[in-house]
Amino acid sequence: MTLLVDDVTLTYPDGDGRLTALDAVSLEVPAGSLTAIVGPSGSGKSSLLAVAATLVTPDSGRVVVAGRDTSLLGPAEKSALRRERIGIVFQQPNLLASLTAAEQLQVMAHVSGRPSRQLRRRALELLDAVGLADKAGKRPHELSGGQRQRVNIARALMNEPAVLLVDEPTSALDHERGAAVLDLLVTLTRERATATVLVTHDRAHLDRMDRTATMADGRLTAGAPAAAGPPSASVPAA
Numbered sequence: 720m721t722l723l724v725d726d727v728t729l730t731y732p733d734g735d736g737r738l739t740a741l742d743a744v745s746l747e748v749p750a751g752s753l754t755a756i757v758g759p760s761g762s763g764k765s766s767l768l769a770v771a772a773t774l775v776t777p778d779s780g781r782v783v784v785a786g787r788d789t790s791l792l793g794p795a796e797k798s799a800l801r802r803e804r805i806g807i808v809f810q811q812p813n814l815l816a817s818l819t820a821a822e823q824l825q826v827m828a829h830v831s832g833r834p835s836r837q838l839r840r841r842a843l844e845l846l847d848a849v850g851l852a853d854k855a856g857k858r859p860h861e862l863s864g865g866q867r868q869r870v871n872i873a874r875a876l877m878n879e880p881a882v883l884l885v886d887e888p889t890s891a892l893d894h895e896r897g898a899a900v901l902d903l904l905v906t907l908t909r910e911r912a913t914a915t916v917l918v919t920h921d922r923a924h925l926d927r928m929d930r931t932a933t934m935a936d937g938r939l940t941a942g943a944p945a946a947a948g949p950p951s952a953s954v955p956a957a
């Protein structure tokens with residue numbers, strides 16, 4: 720088990736009271752498998768990713784990443800764990816305008832202290848894995864939206880993360896490019912044995928995920944919503 724979210728509750732201040740963004744949420748994601756999270760806007764999907772990424776500390780419950788209970792770690796240890804074990808793909812590619820595709824990846828891993836020649840080799844290998852071997856020298860404005868999103872995904876894999884967290888990677892893409900990005904995530908999850916969590920509005924591809932779970936009002940339940948078409952494999956009782 721590479722990612723375990725165990726009975727997590729997260730609230731935010733809301734006027735005089737508190738808004739419950741995550742309500743006793745549990746989720747297990749084995750290495751090499753991909754779980755899709757679907758659900759309406761405001762239901763808590765990004766909050767779940769933020770907690771799993773250790774960017775936000777929940778009110779209660781635990782997040783265990785690659786065997787380490789993050790509730791026992793201080794801020795510096797959490798930040799090191801994020802750097803070494805967790806890949807995060809945000810909805811917006813947020814690439815740096817002045818850097819080439821290869822440099823976007825290298826700068827990400829620079830802090831790891833590995834020799835730059837090794838980083839360069841890994842960056843090119845990952846760009847090849849996401850189908851952008853011939854775009855390594857291109858800057859963001861020279862890439863399509865789908866290509867930028869693939870650079871974004873490759874960058875998240877630079878440090879060989881155990882856990883890969885992906886928020887709405889296809890929302891800015893047309894159907895065909897969205898399908899290609901999801902295919903890529905499935906392939907990378909298998910090849911690199913990451914525990915992958917994918918937040919998506921795109922129900923068209925849920926049957927290709929290992930598991931689907933639905934978020935509604937901060938509560939996570941196994942399976943896709945009824946309207947989602949063909950049934951997918953469901954999360955074991957969480």
Ligand SMILES: Nc1ncnc2c1ncn2[C@@H]1O[C@H](COP(=O)(O)OP(=O)(O)OP(=O)(O)O)[C@@H](O)[C@H]1O
Nearest residue numbers: 731732738740758759760761762763764765766767
């Ligand atoms: N930093 C914050 N402070 C206060 N409330 C927040 C904060 N972040 C999120 N919320 C609230 O928590 C709830 C869940 O938000 P979240 O971003 O997790 O939803 P989501 O499912 O990702 O939605 P979307 O599909 O629109 O991205 C919402 O009601 C939101 O307004």
Ligand SMILES: [Mg+2]
Nearest residue numbers: 764765766886
């Ligand atoms: Mg969101």
